[in-house]
């Protein structure tokens with residue numbers, strides 16, 4: 001193999017570099033004016049006692065950290081002028097790191113660890129895998145590629161780390177106490193490897209506190225208290241070196257990056273299965289709550305609307321009391337004569353005057369308080385409410401003030417509990433006997449939930465004279481022929497009644513306007529349900545943020561390792577955002593499915609539910625949105641982390 005000679009200029013050049021750490025009120029002068037030139041192909045050992053500043057120097061050289069003053073050039077480029085991404089590119093392509101504590105990702109296999117730098121360099125998956133396996137084989141780990149770091153010995157882990165450092169074929173290997181944690185045999189193996197790499201033309205910078213380890217190097221530099229105290233001399237005569245690779249950065253597209261991020265997100269979510277499940281639960285509850293509640297809300301709205309429409313949009317309701325007056329109290333402004341007069345108006349089909357009171361009815365020894373309603377015989381037509389047995393009273397009963405009564409189903413069942421036929425029997429209302437001449441069909445609950453079968457009907461005339469002791473009405477219901485002309489009829493009724501009363505002491509409403517009001521009430525109800533559900537969704541989102549913050553904190557060292565191996569900020573951002581998005585998507589999908597399931601269950605129990613795609617879509621996208629939003633902050637925190645600080649985390 002022929003190795004091309006590189007242009008004869010320094011590879012690394014430090015000039016009067018200082019690095020000070022604030023430490024309470026004082027500063028630790030970790031590096032105190034270090035000047036150093038390293039030429040391509042050199043094998044340099046930097047030796048010094050613990051705390052002398054070796055690691056600080058190494059981190060500066062490897063662009064994990066920046067000097068406070070002085071200059072540092074890599075191949076004539078001043079690193080002070082490089083932005084975060086360019087520094088990441090240098091780490092990725094120029095330097096390969098080997099650390100004392102290996103710094104492997106515990107959740108990834110040996111081969112996956114080795115692949116990391118190449119994934120950030122944009123190498124395709126199959127190429128990457130093949131190269132990682134080849135490197136592991138060269139380093140004697142062919143049958144260990146699927147093992148996790150914990151399943152490997154220290155020496156093996158360090159060899160995995162060396163394979164990782166070689167993955168992007170960098171010209172410079174930076175090794176910070178690579179043998180420090182190893183037994184002596186593994187240590188000798190690692191040193192032999194480094195010598196091999198040097199022979200192949202790579203520049204090696206080795207840090208050690210051990211003179212015997214340093215003896216492997218061609219050039220030895222001693223450092224003490226942040227100063228270089230001795231240097232055995234630069235060696236740059238005719239040196240051979242591996243040139244920095246000329247690669248197109250980022251040859252993979254966003255799609256490949258995304259799929260990579262997706263894989264690593266899945267892995268980290270799987271590792272913390274229980275925590276992931278809890279986070280998912282928050283999202284699932286939020287989303288399914290939105291879906292179910294909206295279905296219930298819309299169902300209840302539909303039910304009310306259907307019932308009101310069934311009552312007829314061809315009805316006008318006239319109530320006593322001036323417009324704007326609060327309802328309640330007994331306002332004596334509508335008389336039976338008003339009802340008679342209305343019957344002669346155009347477009348009026350039926351007029352139903354009504355007067356009701358809550359009274360006790362009795363049969364045998366059963367007493368029951370119910371709504372006693374005095375109405376005209378046309379109730380049957382106006383309300384579309386036929387009798388189930390017997391007859392409804394007629395005009396004749398009206399004129400002769402007949403003491404007859406027609407029972408609603410509920411009352412019939414209560415007064416005649418043993419299946420006796422009520423027809424022809426007498427019941428007492430206010431101690432006056434009334435003959436039961438009919439029983440109405442069951443009508444069920446009204447829109448407002450009251451039981452419409454809980455009532456009895458007597459002729460209005462009889463009721464006014466013998467039961468209510470009043471001669472005015474609670475209301476008049478008018479049924480029109482032509483619904484399209486209902487507004488004109490409403491107008492005509494208003495004018496006629498004003499003319500008769502000399503003032504507007506009544507209100508006329510049509511069913512359509514009542515429907516609109518009901519719809520508004522129902523919308524408010526649905527909205528309230530929606531808000532409650534949305535709050536739980538936000539809580540779910542906060543759960544995601546919480547978990548992501550924990551995840552970032554917990555995995556600070558992983559972030560550091562990824563940065564040291566060349567991850568750009570956007571790679572880190574993408575990785576954590578993908579995790580959040582994945583949790584939210586999964587939670588959203590499960591939540592929507594569960595929401596539909598719960599709604600279906602409620603429907604099975606007889607509740608009216610209406611599923612529409614919009615709430616599901618809305619809930620899903622807000623879950624996704626909150627997840628991304630709340631996931632973004634922790635992700636950004638991770639991306640902005642300082643590589644050295646992140647690496648130092650435990």
Ligand code: ADP
Nearest residue numbers: 021022028030049050051052053054055056057
């Ligand atoms: P070595 O690697 O030679 O053992 P270091 O470069 O790690 O030494 O540290 C040099 C000096 O700087 C030490 O006194 C150490 O305590 C100090 N130091 C290193 N990192 C930090 C830091 N992040 N904050 C404060 N002081 C630090």
Ligand code: MG
Nearest residue numbers: 051054055056
């Ligand atoms: Mg150190």
